Amino acid sequence: MQPLPLIATLLAALAVWAPAATVKDREGAVRGDKARLENDPRWNWNDIDSGFRLAKATGKPLLVVLRCLPCMSCAGIDASVLEERELAPLLDQFVCVRIINANALDLSRFQFDYDLSFSAILFNGDGTIYGRFGSWTHQKDPLNKTTASFSKALEAGLAIHKGYPANRAVLSGKQGGPTPYQTPIEFPALAGKYQSKLDWSGKVVASCVHCHMIGDAFRAYHRSQNQPVPVEWIYPQPSIETLGITLATDEIAKVEAVADGSAANAAGIQAGDIFTHLAGQPLVSIADVSWALHRSPDSGSLPATIVRSGKETAVTLDLPAGWRLKSDIGKRVGTWPMRAMAFGGMKMDDVPDEERTTLGLDKSQMAMRVFHVGEYGPHSAAKKEGFKKDDIIIQVGDQKQRLTESALIGHLLQHHLPGEKIPAVVLRGQERLEFKLPQQ
Incomplete structure (x- = not known):
């Protein structure tokens, strides 16, 4: 069996070798965010529990934004979400929570693309997930401030909320699956090194569990058990490009192009098609597409619903054996x-x-x-x-x-x-x- 200390050392070494650009003053970025937003009238800052309580009390849906502040990636959209006036009418319809560390996340609820430095999850106050948002377009370009896809995700989430709880059954696939530990700091690779709360009296950044460390801990857990790493943790939240589809980045799930000879081409998908459901799940964003693929089988059929020329149509995508291996994970931290x-x-x-x-x-x-x-x-x-x-x-x-x-x-x-x-x-x-x- 692989000695656990070696796995922990491997994860610690990541901090040296990961090529993620960070702000110059990491401590200042975290402390500045606290000073700026701790008493903000819109954002419940770093307090998930109060957000759920307020959502239940008001009947509003809950928006939880998860942001890695030291990371430069996604800085543009993060600033827009906090400052863009055009978003205010949409945000006002949600209870808004901003989370800047992953230490105490309930992993049964918070399952998303851990390699992103800006993610959002839309909930009902009872914990039911409506949808996920996270953009690799923003991740790759820190200056990208566009919020078109984010706005559409919020609108789609509000529509799902309006139909809740009658639509609860179709949301079942959006909910998280079982995990070996409830919170990140219970994983052996992180236990004892991090506490549930940040160390504001010391080096606060060093006390923070970053989101990517959750995915690292999952893989290290399987490795420490002398097990193969599950394929869904090697290629997490895969892009639908693995099936030959390029989606427009400013839409929820609109097909921009289809690759010749691909699974999508064989299924008859065409440019201009709009995916409304995948694996039976209503979609609010491209991240929702990746979530549906993350939970899909290693081979078999994947049902989808598209809108073409204003008409809704059911289609089936064939998942060929080994489809996940077409994922490009080279730039993931x-x-x-x-x-x-x-x-x-x-x-x-x-x-x-x-x-x-x-x-x-x-x-x-x-x-x-x-x-x-x-x-x-x-x-x-x-x-x-x-x-x-x-x-x-x-x-x-x-x-x-x-x-x-x-x-x-x-x-x-x-x-x-x-x-x-x-x-x-x-x-x-x-x-x-x-x-x-x-x-x-």
Whole structure:
């Protein structure tokens, strides 16, 4: 069994290696938010319980916004949600709660894309989830302040609230599933290091459980139990692009493009179609689409309802075996600890076709160039085995076929356990070398 201290060390090392841009004064950002919003008339600041109580008392729906303040990502939309006057009439119809740390989140209720630094969940006061919001468009561009998709999510949530509780049955798929622990700080990788409340008298940022650490803790939990990491935790909240659909970023779920030869193309989905339901669930945002996919089977049928030319139509998407492996997880902060688990701390990418030709490599074979080799803690394991930057890995175990970095991570974490060392073949210049790829 993988020793738990090593898993905890791996998670601690993430703070060094994760390439997430942060504000210069992290402490100041957190303390400034408290000073500014602690007594704000609209926002119940960092107090979920009072938000639920108020929602029950008033009959209003509850909007919980989760924001990682030290992170630069999503700073634009966060500012808009707090300051944009056009949003005020919508926000006034909700009980609004702002949460800036994940320490005491009830994980039975708060299941969302933990790699985002700005997320929102729409609730009924009794805890029933109406929908989720979170934008990778904003995540990738800190200056993006557009709120069109957020406004539409709020409007859709209000419509669901108006039909509640008669529509309770169709909301069942939106509710969270079982978790091994109720709160993040109960996970072994976090227990004892963090408390339920922030340390305002000390270093407040250091006392904060960030949302991405929840996903890290889930994966570390399975790894510490000497189990494969479940595929839904390797590729969490997958984009519908894995099925060949590109959605418009300023709409709830409007199809912008469909890839030829994709599952969506086979189902007859067309540009301009609007998804209203997926897996039986009413949608309020693209994040809702990802949630439905997160809870979908590894293969099988996925029912959907679309509107085309004003007419509602039922369609069925076929989920081919291994569909999640098409997910690109390369820019997720949660992928960095997985790189330590699967690659010993390396970051790599597929060698493009034109370069393969000059290297004499076939287009169908594995050829992964190493762009980064870690030097500290669990991220230094590959370096200790002899791997170097610019190595080209052409075989790992029995895997020789062309794979993306994301797909290779998934294969290794599902089929190999901590402590294993997998034979790997490497091209280094004109040399063909063999090393052992450590699994942690």
